[in-house]
């Protein structure tokens with residue numbers, strides 16, 4: 001259905017609807033007033049005729065010769081009704097001057113049936129109402145007919161109709177103008193908001209919509225929109241920071257590879273010399289590949305592409321494997337790396353993703369703990385939660401930095417010896433644990449650090465106690 005006739009601006013639409021509603025209401029109201037008034041006027045006329053009838057019967061006087069006559073005062077003449085008195089046989093006894101002047105054609109026929117009813121007969125200007133009834137006057141039975149024209153009543157009703165009909169367009173016009181003015185005032189903030197919103201671009205995300213009244217609907221809309229803009233701005237800022245960090249982090253090993261290559265080619269070397277140069281280049285290439293892998297993990301997680309499996313995972317076994325894999329690194333620094341198992345702890349999750357999280361934590365613990373330190377992995381389960389704690393006796397993390405260590409590319413103080421990290425390890429570990437329905441938090445432990453992984457515990461000794469087993473692969477939340 002075409003709606004081309006419908007005004008496009010909300011302001012005009014509101015006004016049109018307002019006017020239409022007004023026309024409907026005023027028309028119904030006017031019709032009701034007119035109908036009520038017409039009914040009352042008609043009843044009033046009938047009542048008047050009845051009172052005329054009673055009056056006419058009372059005002060008769062019997063003459064000496066037994067005939068009847070009526071007293072006609074000035075007042076009577078002024079507003080005198082049409083009065084016709086007849087014998088029961090239909091012979092005329094008395095007529096007022098008006099009745100003599102204005103004979104009503106159907107009155108004789110009505111006189112033959114004097115049932116006290118009121119009948120409207122056609123008159124000159126307007127119909128004429130006649131009440132015909134029997135009465136006993138001076139001991140004589142007579143038929144009295146009183147009549148009145150409907151003209152005054154009709155005139156009064158016509159005047160009322162005129163007032164109502166003329167008042168309708170006036171009131172509707174006034175309502176339309178008022179409605180338009182109100183709609184324009186109420187929607188003015190929308191224009192201002194649209195104007196401001198048009199100026200907001202990716203480069204100017206700091207701009208906000210004006211909020212005239214935070215309590216009204218438009219104010220609430222603007223507030224919500226501003227909050228959305230705030231989040232968008234934060235994401236843009238984060239994205240720019242991330243892109244800048246990625247470029248910088250990728251550039252460093254690339255520059256190293258290039259300079260090592262250039263230096264290697266500057267003068268002829270023997271096989272051992274070239275092997276050393278290539279080895280050094282491969283080291284940097286490995287670092288690069290490692291970082292690209294981490295970035296890929298994060299960006300896949302961002303895009304929601306990573307599906308984590310829902311397998312039963314024995315966290316104690318996982319901890320033993322990681323300790324075995326990274327034990328060499330701890331040994332190189334004369335550190336003791338021990339796993340403490342406080343009872344069985346299982347969860348349902350993705351073993352590979354959880355292993356990566358644990359590797360990052362233990363790798364950090366080794367990296368940030370001085371030579372001869374102690375690294376502990378403790379596995380326990382209690383109150384429906386499986387926990388894996390990685391503690392160390394290293395430098396710990398200053399209170400003001402604890403919030404930020406899980407941010408991407410955030411790097412705190414680096415170890416004196418060894419390779420500087422890229423600041424992605426904890427971000428990935430946190431994502432990995434959360435993707436498996438758990439939490440990862442830092443808490444200080446003595447001088448060192450304690451990272452605690454908590455995961456929903458799964459009971460592997462009976463199917464009923466681990467309902468998550470066999471669940472469909474989940475899509476994890478973004479890191």
Ligand code: ADP
Pocket residue numbers: 360364365368369392394395396397405406410411412413414420421422423424425426427449
């Ligand atoms: P990085 O690659 O720099 O290790 P991470 O995301 O793994 O990046 O860690 C972020 C920062 O948190 C590190 O730069 C370091 O300052 C701090 N940090 C992480 N683990 C430890 C730890 N076990 N002890 C002390 N500081 C830590």
